[in-house]
Amino acid sequence: MNVLEINKLTKQFGDFIAVDNLSLSIQDGEIFGFLGANGAGKSTAINMITSLLPITRGQIEILGKNIVKHSKFAKANIGIVPQELAIYEDMTAYENVQFFAGLYGLRGSLLKSRAEEALAFVGLEDKHRSYSKNFSGGMKRRLNIACAIAHRPKLIIMDEPTVGIDPQSRSYILNSIKKLNEMGSTIIYTSHYMEEVEEICTRIAIIDHGKIIAQGTKQQLKAIITNQKNISIEVRSVEQLDVEKLRDIVGVNTVELADAVIRISSDAEINNLNKIIQQLMASGMEIRSVEADEPNLETVFLTLTGRSLRD
Amino acid sequence: MNILRIAIKELKVFRDFKMAVFMLITPVVLILILGTAMSNMFNGSMAVGDIRVLYQDNSTPGSAIAKQWESFAREAGKSGILFEKAGGDKDGILEVQNSQYTGFTVIADSGLSYYGNNRSSVEGSIVQGMLAAFADRYKLAAEVAKADLKLPANPAQPGAGGGDYVQEASLDAAKQPGSLDYFAVAVTTLIILYSALSADHLIKSEKKRHTDIRLMASPITKAEILTGKIVGTFLLNFLFMIIVVLISKYVFDANWGDNMGLVILVLSTEIVFALGLGLGISYIIRGEASGAVIMIIIQIAAFVGGSYYPSEDSTGIFRTLSSYSPLQWTNDAILQLIYADHISASITAMLLNMGGAALLLTIAAVTMRRREGL
Ligand SMILES: Nc1ncnc2c1ncn2[C@@H]1O[C@H](COP(=O)(O)OP(=O)(O)O)[C@@H](O)[C@H]1O
Ligand SMILES: [Mg+2]
Numbered sequence: 001m002n003v004l005e006i007n008k009l010t011k012q013f014g015d016f017i018a019v020d021n022l023s024l025s026i027q028d029g030e031i032f033g034f035l036g037a038n039g040a041g042k043s044t045a046i047n048m049i050t051s052l053l054p055i056t057r058g059q060i061e062i063l064g065k066n067i068v069k070h071s072k073f074a075k076a077n078i079g080i081v082p083q084e085l086a087i088y089e090d091m092t093a094y095e096n097v098q099f100f101a102g103l104y105g106l107r108g109s110l111l112k113s114r115a116e117e118a119l120a121f122v123g124l125e126d127k128h129r130s131y132s133k134n135f136s137g138g139m140k141r142r143l144n145i146a147c148a149i150a151h152r153p154k155l156i157i158m159d160e161p162t163v164g165i166d167p168q169s170r171s172y173i174l175n176s177i178k179k180l181n182e183m184g185s186t187i188i189y190t191s192h193y194m195e196e197v198e199e200i201c202t203r204i205a206i207i208d209h210g211k212i213i214a215q216g217t218k219q220q221l222k223a224i225i226t227n228q229k230n231i232s233i234e235v236r237s238v239e240q241l242d243v244e245k246l247r248d249i250v251g252v253n254t255v256e257l258a259d260a261v262i263r264i265s266s267d268a269e270i271n272n273l274n275k276i277i278q279q280l281m282a283s284g285m286e287i288r289s290v291e292a293d294e295p296n297l298e299t300v301f302l303t304l305t306g307r308s309l310r311d
Numbered sequence: 312m313n314i315l316r317i318a319i320k321e322l323k324v325f326r327d328f329k330m331a332v333f334m335l336i337t338p339v340v341l342i343l344i345l346g347t348a349m350s351n352m353f354n355g356s357m358a359v360g361d362i363r364v365l366y367q368d369n370s371t372p373g374s375a376i377a378k379q380w381e382s383f384a385r386e387a388g389k390s391g392i393l394f395e396k397a398g399g400d401k402d403g404i405l406e407v408q409n410s411q412y413t414g415f416t417v418i419a420d421s422g423l424s425y426y427g428n429n430r431s432s433v434e435g436s437i438v439q440g441m442l443a444a445f446a447d448r449y450k451l452a453a454e455v456a457k458a459d460l461k462l463p464a465n466p467a468q469p470g471a472g473g474g475d476y477v478q479e480a481s482l483d484a485a486k487q488p489g490s491l492d493y494f495a496v497a498v499t500t501l502i503i504l505y506s507a508l509s510a511d512h513l514i515k516s517e518k519k520r521h522t523d524i525r526l527m528a529s530p531i532t533k534a535e536i537l538t539g540k541i542v543g544t545f546l547l548n549f550l551f552m553i554i555v556v557l558i559s560k561y562v563f564d565a566n567w568g569d570n571m572g573l574v575i576l577v578l579s580t581e582i583v584f585a586l587g588l589g590l591g592i593s594y595i596i597r598g599e600a601s602g603a604v605i606m607i608i609i610q611i612a613a614f615v616g617g618s619y620y621p622s623e624d625s626t627g628i629f630r631t632l633s634s635y636s637p638l639q640w641t642n643d644a645i646l647q648l649i650y651a652d653h654i655s656a657s658i659t660a661m662l663l664n665m666g667g668a669a670l671l672l673t674i675a676a677v678t679m680r681r682r683e684g685l
Pocket of ligand 2 (some may be wrong): 042
């Protein structure tokens with residue numbers, strides 16, 4: 001049975017369509033990534049899955065049951081880590097977890113042990129009695145996760161859980177997601193960070209303007225663009241660069257600038273590296289390194305949408 | 312169970328020690344400041360000196376009752392209670408309703424009737440007591456009705472048979488609120504009304520912390536969430552109210568009368584009213600403006616409702632406005648309980664408080680049901 005089955009899901013805010021005819025199914029044991037730029041419609045989709053927003057059209061089933069008809073069942077089987085921190089700062093870490101887990105029907109000693117377990121899981125076992133207002137950003141993010149997992153939901157939904165935190169907390173969180181998954185939870189992970197999604201997700205849906213524009217495993221997605229190659233050229237300065245001239249070169253699809261690095265995506269079959277380098281040197285640019293790399297999700301996104309994921 | 316869980320959470324969120332101390336110190340200091348600063352307004356003679364009663368004498372001229380009334384009125388005048396004869400063109404009851412007079416009494420051969428101004432409760436009680444004593448002494452039938460004819464007639468208590476009516480009914484110092492006594496009541500009811508502000512924050516605070524997301528995503532109903540939050544806030548404010556009453560009673564020696572149970576009950580209904588007011592307005596007016604609107608309502612209610620000076624002393628438009636102030640009807644109910652042992656005003660106040668709360672909470676509940684979130 002699929003943990004989550006979404007069929008032609010649409011959300012309209014007035015005339016604006018935020019989620020557009022979205023269909024997907026997620027199986028038991030997956031870490032499923034929603035990848036998309038800010039405003040793509042990821043949170044809106046998640047808010048419908050968690051019954052926070054009414055559905056305009058389409059159906060959602062959790063563990064085979066329609067979430068509108070079986071709202072309590074659906075809610076009881078989901079743990080949500082909202083995009084924004086959702087904790088009581090004037091309660092202790094333990095009280096936060098205990099309160100939210102209690103809403104899912106846990107009682108007494110079971111509630112206590114599950115709450116402790118959840119805090120230990122996110123590495124806050126020695127912070128039970130500390131007020132969360134005194135926590136660092138990373139610790140608050142971890143508590144935000146603990147509040148969603150103490151009731152051991154079948155499906156854990158994390159909406160950009162790593163926004164604005166230090167690299168150490170980020171890798172801690174990514175590792176704990178893998179661990180949660182190994183312990184039996186199915187996970188939906190949304191992000192606009194390509195590397196994170198690439199690192200942990202078993203399958204990925206790329207969402208743009210409310211639509212899924214591609215979905216599959218990393219390999220499947222990259223296969224979409226195997227006819228592409230990426231060339232990164234580091235130069236001393238990009239000031240004199242004439243981007244249009246580079247684009248005019250046969251085979252070149254996109255040209256992007258990042259600091260002193262020129263990223264070019266080009267048809268794989270056409271050997272045009274010589275022409276590119278010639279063009280750069282003709283403009284009087286000093287080349288420091290040239291690299292041709294494997295396509296990554298960034299290139300996939302760029303190819304499919306014509307835009308970069310990074311804002 | 313879920314309701315209880317959320318109610319307990321409300322209490323935990325509030326255990327900020329500094330905040331609790333602030334919330335307790337504010338009323339206690341207010342009672343002290345107002346009680347001391349305004350104490351000259353509360354010398355027994357002053358309150359009594361203010362009493363003016365209109366009368367109309369329909370009895371046979373020269374009869375025993377006419378003579379007795381004359382001497383009674385003269386005697387009462389010495390103690391500061393002025394009985395003024397109604398001119399032919401004056402409608403006595405109207406004058407009383409307009410609060411020009413504390414009461415209006417008609418003397419007939421068969422007995423007395425009295426129309427009280429239900430706003431000047433303490434003074435009205437004094438007059439009623441005196442008239443009852445007069446009637447009792449002269450074996451007249453006393454018939455007392457409130458000016459507000461919708462309310463049931465409130466029969467005057469007969470005086471304790473035979474004693475000197477003037478002294479007996481009016482000048483019993485213990486039956487008059489001193490300054491501290493008065494403000495212990497007035498500040499307590501004022502502070503309770505302020506809990507409307509915390510009710511206004513009930514839902515806003517969840518939204519601000521985004522915890523409304525978790526609440527809404529968990530398998531409990533909106534009704535459970537709202538009920539739990541209301542119960543929790545009620546308990547919190549109930550606790551504060553009890554502490555303020557106890558401090559004023561045992562530290563300041565304020566008089567809370569012999570009907571403490573009923574006083575607490577009336578105060579509790581005011582808490583419910585305040586919570587209804589806060590929630591109702593926060594649902595009617597979305598966003599930050601609701602707090603300002605509630606603040607304005609509280610200030611007006613306090614100004615005309617006797618929080619800063621006894622509303623019995625106010626005149627004209629303020630007097631008219633005061634009857635719409637929840638503080639006025641609650642203060643009145645409690646003062647009548649303490650100083651006149653009258654229960655009817657409490658019942659009115661409790662009905663008004665609970666009725667108002669029911670209306671406002673219904674508005675909140677209906678609005679919430681229609682909304683997507685909380
Ligand atoms: N309640 C709402 N009313 C109107 N528009 C909304 C609402 N919520 C989201 N949107 C719009 O829907 C689009 C998708 O938003 P969102 O789902 O938050 O994107 P993401 O999570 O992918 O960054 C955005 O353009 C946003 O402005
Ligand atoms: Mg989002």
